[in-house]
Amino acid sequence: MKKFPHSPRFIGFVAASIDGRISLTKNKLPNCTSEEDWKFFQNSMKRFDAFVVGRNTYDSAAKRLQRRNTYVLSSRPKSMEENGNVKFVNPSRVNLKKLFSKYKNVAVLGGAGIYRLMAEKKLLDELYVTIEPLVFGRGREMFSGGTKTIELQLLSAKKLNKTGTLLLHYQVLH
Ligand SMILES: NC(=O)c1ccc[n+]([C@@H]2O[C@H](COP(=O)([O-])OP(=O)(O)OC[C@H]3O[C@@H](n4cnc5c(N)ncnc54)[C@H](OP(=O)(O)O)[C@@H]3O)[C@@H](O)[C@H]2O)c1
Numbered sequence: 001m002k003k004f005p006h007s008p009r010f011i012g013f014v015a016a017s018i019d020g021r022i023s024l025t026k027n028k029l030p031n032c033t034s035e036e037d038w039k040f041f042q043n044s045m046k047r048f049d050a051f052v053v054g055r056n057t058y059d060s061a062a063k064r065l066q067r068r069n070t071y072v073l074s075s076r077p078k079s080m081e082e083n084g085n086v087k088f089v090n091p092s093r094v095n096l097k098k099l100f101s102k103y104k105n106v107a108v109l110g111g112a113g114i115y116r117l118m119a120e121k122k123l124l125d126e127l128y129v130t131i132e133p134l135v136f137g138r139g140r141e142m143f144s145g146g147t148k149t150i151e152l153q154l155l156s157a158k159k160l161n162k163t164g165t166l167l168l169h170y171q172v173l174h
Contacts, residue, residue, distance in 0.1 A: 008100050010123045011048075012108040012115055013041060014142055015130040021139040022111060027059045036160040037130045040167060044128070048107040050100060054114040058086070071099070073114055096123055112144040119150045124172050127152065131166040 015033045016022050023030045033041075045051075051065065055074040058065055065072075070086045079093040089099065100106050100123070108118050118124045129142075143150075152170040160167050 008050075008103040008106045010100075010106045010108055010118060010125050012110070012118070012124050012127040013044065013130075014110055014115065014127070015041070015132060016142045017134040017136040017139075018131055019135050019137060020142045021136040022142050023060075024136060024139040026056050026140070029060045032132060032134055033130065034132060034161055034163070034165045037132070037165055037167070040128075040130070040160070045107060048105045050103045050106045051109055052100075052106060052114065052118065053109045054111045055088075057109060057111045057114070073117065091117060091121075096121060112140050112142060116143045116146040116150075119172060120146050120148055122174050126155075127170045127172060129168045129170065130160075131168065133164045 014022060015030065015037055017032070049069060051068050051070045053061075053065065053070065053072055055072055055076070058070065058072040066084060066086055068085060072086060072088045073091050074088050075090055075092070077088045077090045077093075079090055081088045089096075096118075106123075108115060108124055115124065115127070151173040153173055154168060155171055156169045158167045159165070
């Protein structure tokens with residue numbers, strides 16, 4: 001694979017039910033994450049200089065994401081279209097590794113196909129998975145699509161509150 005002068009650290013964040021669901025709907029932010037996880041997530045965002053989301057996730061949090069340097073992955077643009085801080089990028093037409101090479105830390109915020117796409121392109125180095133003590137039995141899966149098995153190594157596990165929200169930190173093994 002071609003090397004670019006800088007290689008950012010790509011770090012994914014996902015909050016899921018214990019049955020691995022990230023949302024009950026396509027276009028709304030999940031309101032089932034704990035206060036402790038929300039704080040962790042907000043604090044973590046401070047160190048990132050770019051943010052990657054799928055189009056549905058962007059639609060669910062457009063107001064917040066418009067204030068950040070956000071890249072929205074979508075099959076709609078011919079290559080890349082810019083609207084203020086937000087760039088709409090077609091990943092089959094744009095070299096993502098090159099596109100992000102100017103950044104230090106890139107946050108990968110999902111949804112389901114985006115974690116998978118970034119991991120398969122080797123653009124996911126670490127993953128924080130928050131497991132909320134809930135069972136949805138329906139809704140969006142954490143990872144979807146793709147054909148490869150992604151291997152990870154657990155770096156740490158932390159209990160965030162009394163109900164047992166777990167914060168798992170993984171390294172992705174490339
Ligand atoms: N709990 C969590 O941590 C968490 C994290 C993220 C999102 N969410 C929630 O999950 C829901 C959205 O997730 P989602 O999985 O439905 O959608 P998503 O991944 O945010 O967006 C899906 C869209 O992204 C684009 N896309 C995905 N893979 C692509 C590829 N390989 N090439 C080109 N475009 C690609 C496509 O847009 P086009 O149709 O424009 O081509 C696709 O329709 C929302 O409710 C959101 O709030 C929860």
